[in-house]
Amino acid sequence: MTPVPFWRRYTRFFGPDPAADVKDELRFHLETKTDDLVRQGWDPKAAREEAERQFGDLRSVQRIGQRIGEKTERRRRFADYWTDLLQDVRYTFRTLSRDPGFAVVSILILALAIGANIAVFSVVNTLLLRPLPFPNSQELVWIAPPPSGCGWSCATYSADAYEEFRDQSRVYQGVTGYEAFTIADNFRLTGRGQPESATAIMVIGNFFQVLGVQPAMGRLFTDDDARGKDVALLANAYWRHQFDADPAIVGKAIELNGTPVTVVGVLPASFDYGAVFSPGAKVDLFVPLNLDHERTWGNIVTLIGRLKPGVTVAQALDDANRVAPNIYFSVKYPETLGRYKGSLVPVPLKNYVIGKLRRSLIALWFAVGTILLIAGVNLSNLLLARAAARAKEFAVRGALGASRGRIVRQLLMESLVLSSVGAAFGLGLALMLIAGLAHQGSLALPLLSTLRIDGQALGWTVLIAVLTAMIFGLLPGLRMASGNLQAVLKDSSSGAGLGRKHERIRAGLVISEIALACVLLVSAGLLLRSFLKVLDVDLGFQPDRAASIRVAYDDSAPSDDARVAKRTVIFQEILERVGALPGVEAAGIADFLPLGPNREWDTPEPQGKTFAPGTLPDPLVYVVTPGFVRAMGIRLHGRDFTWADGPHSERVVMINASAARVYWPGEDAEGKILMRGKEEDHVVGVVDDVHEENVESGAGSQIYYPTTQQGPDDAQLVVRTSLPPAALAASVLHALRELNSNQPAAEFRPIRAIVDRAVSPRRFFMLLVAAFAGLGLLLATLGIYGVISYSVTRQTPEIGIRMALGASTGRVQRQVLGSTLRLAGAGLAVGTLLAFVVAKVIASLLFATSPWDLPTYLGMAVALLLVAVASGYIPARRASGINPMEALRNN
């Protein structure tokens, strides 16, 4: 074979053409065959015909050839691409290993940024994007009135209302609910040595069927169970740790509060009641709610419905509005018809569960995205610096025939390799973060226990790795590829011409980095201020140095009077015994504590005054013993209850300041009388407003009754102590056990922990955003340092000359610091403007803090400038240490 001569090499100048190739090849065949035949003595024309005849169907062979040719061409192109790619990767690893410092720093930056992004994405995905962990969860709705001031009692419905609503609504496959006034540790698991506390939720019989939860073992509740059978379903975790995952538990009887209860089933591990309905709460078992027992109890159940397929929430609302006027609070009292008008509002269950967290999550997502952006800009900067140093290398490669596309691809490959390795480490980091978060029991965020890195999070990882590589690789790539090759090759110093241009771009990058860091710092600052304000909120009680424990008592007696007497003796004994313990300053008992569950009873009216119907509040009710307000640290004007306020003496109450303002505006409420029907309640004291539901919203009306005159639902012993609460736990429990051997080993909870738990979501978001701001600041610092340090290196000869001409060290230093501050100042200016916009957007996340909070902005500016000076100081020192002689000689 002779090579094709030079001029014929260009026949495929415009790229490969498989069709023409096939034609050429076959033509050659036919011509050669004809030649051979002619040589054998054929007539040329006949020879040609014979050759074609022998060949057969030329066209169809051509077609086949064309098809196969195209396929081959595709394959070849792919193979070439792949070979180039592998070459790029190999080259990348070689160059990166030559500069391990750069590689390590960039991978570290990327790992932090990408790791934070994956972790936050997983949280957002779990809480916001993923559906609730129930089949067809989009059909589930939460039915509740619009938010109001009277707590849970106004967010729930009576047993009668539930049944009427269920029967009259037409849009639901099923309506269910649970008893909303469950207190933690409301049951005692007995008959197994020391009694132990357990939390049981009473659910309407069809609760699990409506949610679509299948039992892991045994069966769910039946309608029959709901008519007073002593049966229970165990939560999976409880079954595991309390019953050692006994595979034969179904059908066995366990003892709750001394009564044998049959276990009918075990729920699957995937069902976590607390995660959905009561963030951070641990629920051990479920018992059926007997609606017939609850008819007289007023509002007690929440409503959850499963819509028929295709029914929208708006249609459900229409239906609820149609049904509401026909519903009785209690069918026994016709006048209660229509009480729920306007207060049956279905919302998607998911919205109820996530609620206000939505905004925080989105803000968090943006914050972490900003980190990624800063990291990207930072790397872009580092790569530009490197690119300037490598300008010669690229110029040579360009001169040797590498196309611009190829050089850009090479640079992109470098960033892709960096970001992939960074993403791999980031994934590890995120796995650790997520594992830690998922087991944060003290964090009151819903669905947290279902947190995990799933396929979607992995997809997100890949996406952001590629995206980051694009962000930080493309700019230096384009810059490099567009450089003037000859200029670079001619230039003796390492790319000085390019260097100056680069420096401008890099300065721009640093300014944007600082600006983004500003935004993060301001956001974090505002959230921090809000958090501090929240901690500073006057809760109406003193959470420090106090702790509570749930007390078990038995006041069963044939008559109300006997019950009161029995209870009073028990409470008095407990308070005497516990009050005598060393370190205890005050002790009291209440049935409900602030920031926990609550309820209201009815609408008391101030004696002798008339109010327009509907304007009087339904105050939240607390039934307390003497000493409770002191133990809780609630300020009191007037007198506390005493043991002398017996069942037959004058009825007494305490009300809070808000209630007093409503009942007797501008007057002293003490000594006034509240009417509950025919009952006269004498107001003996006015206490400060206590935050009953959460730390951030204010208090409504509250009323306190003595345990000696009204029946408490429960007993929470509160102890105020001069010692750390933990030191008292054992002696208090011991004292309670001596009085009542049935006292379970309940948790001795510092009141501060209750408050901490209530503010934990805010703390969580604040800490995260603060961490991101810190990271952003660090990255910005790195950016400033990089640019200044590089420009000092580049200006070494210039500085040398200036120093030789008599410039002092101080002056050189000042100059370098000056350019640092110029960068920081520009970034600060842009950043402050951006921060104004962002602050306005996150204003709804703030608490008692203005989005234009001056100290925050000042703090941010000072922090940034300090950091800028610090990062400019090292290069400045280096600049002033330049030896003029050496600098000049080296050039």
Add this chain to the structure above:
Amino acid sequence: MDSARLEFLRGTLDVLILKALMWGALHGYAITNFIRRQSGDTLLVEEGTLYPALWRLENKGLLEAEWGLSENNRKAKFYRLTPEGRRRLRHEVKAWEAYATAVGKVLGATRLPVAEEIG
């Protein structure tokens, strides 16, 4: 007989092509000539079968092609073996020889084997 020969050719054409290229690059016409001559004019490869077979082998990466000038100074497409093609040739030759020996043994049988041996 004709159809039987066709089937036979289809199975073996690939290996014959690979063999033809063992000593260096050839164009399609030379390959037909090689096979015809080497088989003593017994195996006549039709062009309509040969070229698609060549292209398929090229597509599979067993052959690579290059344009060059033929003996008669015409532009022609020359095929040569890739390392992969060379490996395949070795393998196919071995398989063919084993097959041929086995068939030869059976056809060369002179008597029915003793009964217990077959069954």
